[in-house]
Amino acid sequence: MKDLGDMINAVRKFNEQDFDVKKELYSRDASRRVRFNSSHDLFQSQTADWRDTFSVSMLIDPEELPAVCRDETVEFIDQIGKIGDALFELLSEALGLKPDHLKSIECNKGRTLVCHYYPACPEPELAMGVTKHTDNTFLTVLVEDETGGLQVLHDNQWVGVQPIPGGLVANIGDLLQIVSNDKFKSNVHRVVPSRVPRISVIGFFAGRVAPPARLYGPIKELLSEENPPKCKEVLVSEYVARFFKKNSKISPALKIIDSEATDNGRVKNSTVTPRTPCIRLLFHAVSTWTHEMLQLINKRSNL
Ligand SMILES: O=C(O)CCC(=O)C(=O)O
Numbered sequence: 001m002k003d004l005g006d007m008i009n010a011v012r013k014f015n016e017q018d019f020d021v022k023k024e025l026y027s028r029d030a031s032r033r034v035r036f037n038s039s040h041d042l043f044q045s046q047t048a049d050w051r052d053t054f055s056v057s058m059l060i061d062p063e064e065l066p067a068v069c070r071d072e073t074v075e076f077i078d079q080i081g082k083i084g085d086a087l088f089e090l091l092s093e094a095l096g097l098k099p100d101h102l103k104s105i106e107c108n109k110g111r112t113l114v115c116h117y118y119p120a121c122p123e124p125e126l127a128m129g130v131t132k133h134t135d136n137t138f139l140t141v142l143v144e145d146e147t148g149g150l151q152v153l154h155d156n157q158w159v160g161v162q163p164i165p166g167g168l169v170a171n172i173g174d175l176l177q178i179v180s181n182d183k184f185k186s187n188v189h190r191v192v193p194s195r196v197p198r199i200s201v202i203g204f205f206a207g208r209v210a211p212p213a214r215l216y217g218p219i220k221e222l223l224s225e226e227n228p229p230k231c232k233e234v235l236v237s238e239y240v241a242r243f244f245k246k247n248s249k250i251s252p253a254l255k256i257i258d259s260e261a262t263d264n265g266r267v268k269n270s271t272v273t274p275r276t277p278c279i280r281l282l283f284h285a286v287s288t289w290t291h292e293m294l295q296l297i298n299k300r301s302n303l
């Protein structure tokens, strides 16, 4: 694979197959390592999203992948994993911690590859590709085609994220907000469909979910009298369950803080903080950016 754009084409090929072929993979069972469905919360949500999604656990055996996109998917999982690991090192340093801190608490685990296909929409102003939400993960790293449609809520306005060829979008998730004790903010975003199809391919890093499960709370090294914990510890599974139970897809962490501030002695502050737009990492050379990124990662791991 010369660049991650090859994965976009592979996702297009997968989605443009006959319905009968794709339906072999249809499932809403989150424990399945490969699954294909439309509007993942169709039976819980009051609205249906204009989107088909092919999801793969990043621990997949390549034989389980559909042949039409197997090679590209295997390569993409490898690359996005390395990029995620490098970002977790940089984010640890940004918190003033040792580079391997976030990795040592397994924030870089629980990896899922999610490939969205937003079909051409005849009346885009009446539909939503993904309704507004925050990501209930630590980190999201996204590659998209040139269509556009991702929007971030900033100062109460929806701001379009312009796709840049060869660019990556890295999004802070709720769990990173929790462990960083609000230093990093997860952000509210959504996707609007358009009259042409759109493809995005996303690496989600959800933290340790496999047994023995890990509790995640504000990192002790970041706490002080002036910076008391803003949230209590939570299991990823518990957090995700609350996320869906609230029937609101926006950062229940903040609501947990608000509603439990009085009955939990460990949580004293209950501020709802303003959110920041997502970080953009831009790599302009389309065919060389992966190469450059990998060089950077290799350089860092040789240090
Ligand atoms: O397709 C995109 O650009 C973003 C999708 C998204 O926000 C999500 O799957 O959480």
Ligand SMILES: [Fe+2]
Pocket: 133, 134, 135, 189
């Ligand atoms: Fe998202």
